[in-house]
Amino acid sequence: LVIAGGWIAFVFGSGVAICARFAVHNKTQEVLNEPSNISGIEHTHLLRILWVINIIAVADAIYAVYNVSRLLGSVSNILVLGNLLYSVRVHEGIPGAIPYLGTITLTGSLLAGFYTSVVGRVRLVALVAILTAITNSVTSMVRATLIISVILFVTGYFLNRRRLQPESGEYYGTKLRRALSVLAVIALLVAGMEIIRGNRGMTEGFVGATTTLKKLDVGAGSFLTPSIVMYVTVQHGVLNQYLKKDVEDPPIGNYSFAPLWRLLSKIGFDTYVAQHQPFYSTPVDANTGSYLRELHADYGIAGIVVGPFLLGLATSAFWLRYERTRALGDLIILGHIYVVVGMSLFALATQIGSWLGSLLFGLLVSFIYSRRLRAKERTESRALAYA
DSSP states (O other), X not given: OHHHHHHHHHHHHHHHHHHHHHHTOOTTSOOOOSOEEOOHHHHHHHHHHHHHHHHHHHHHHHHHHHHHHHHHSSSTHHHHTHHHHXXXXXXXXXXXXXXXXXXXXXXXXXXXXXXXXXXXXXXXXXHHHHHHHHHHHHTTTOXXXXXXXXXHHHHHHHHOOEEOOOTTSOOSSOHHHHHHHHHHHHHHHHHHHHHHHHHXXXXXXXXXXXXXHHHSOOSTTOSSOHHHHHHTTTHHHHHHHHHHHOOOXXXXXXXXXXXXXXXXXXXXXXXXXXXXXXXXXXXXXXXXXXXXXXXXXXXXXXXXXXXXXXXXXXXXXHHHHHHHHOOHHHHHHHHHHHHHHHTTTTOOGGGOHHHHHHHHHHHHHHHHHHHHHHHHHHHHHHHHHHO
16 A cells, blocks of 8 residues: 555656646747757867766776775775675775765766767767776675666666767767667676675575575676565565564654765764664565655655655656756756656665765756856857957
């Protein structure tokens, strides 16, 4: 009933935004369904911003590799001692790590997808953005950031309808080339997840596993393993056990605004929120019960209805807005909303500090990008006026 209620609320929220648009529809504001051109000035500024992000991300990745290899003894030990590295990160944090700077790779992933769609192929600037995201995740042995990177890259790629048009009048990139480009990037990101899974020392033997599951290859080269099956199916059992036992009583907004509470705890307030939720036996021990678990813990039954409704409303509203404006800021907000939707099977993404950091940094980037474009346009307008 809880899952069904959440789904119905999400669909209603999405429908409200669509119905509201048609209710006030103005024919002078048609949705742009066909590809349009991106100017050379826009392309230049976008390329420069993406390279600046890459330089910061590469510097952070190099430091992360150095810092972790110094702690573990060598670069090769990052994979050999992946389980130890993961345990250290979960329990006390990696000593010497620069907090939140690595979230810049998430913004880079979205812009890499957007830029790849604009030019019709994977260029070096986009490839560097993806490789730094993988490096950042491997040096901390965390897959959640790579899942977010995939969602953001795909959002930037598929929602963009603007193309860089060469002098010949033909748009760059055939459909086949574009498809191969995005598949290659997704394959890289999935390979990064597999490297982490294969070297993090994950348990592959579970209570109640069927014979078929037990026969699956548990080596780093096999993507489908018992742990993968468990991670994509256990949420319903955890949610059920959480509701059944009813032993948690966190304050209102505990998970929804977790990054804020953690920040306040650093300056002396007693508001710290643990990085991981309590575990439940399903009979496999697990702690992710979908975003419905966090919404219920924060707001009770009202959270099950209002939370998905607002998420559906925001998703459709910003999609319609971006289809009309084509503004980079709207794309960044929409991409991060899609992350909440995409991660909803596992947890409420707003409680992940890197999600909030990426959103804020992305909005800053879009602000700088927009200001530079407006300044350039004003300069050109004055030049034409004087001419």
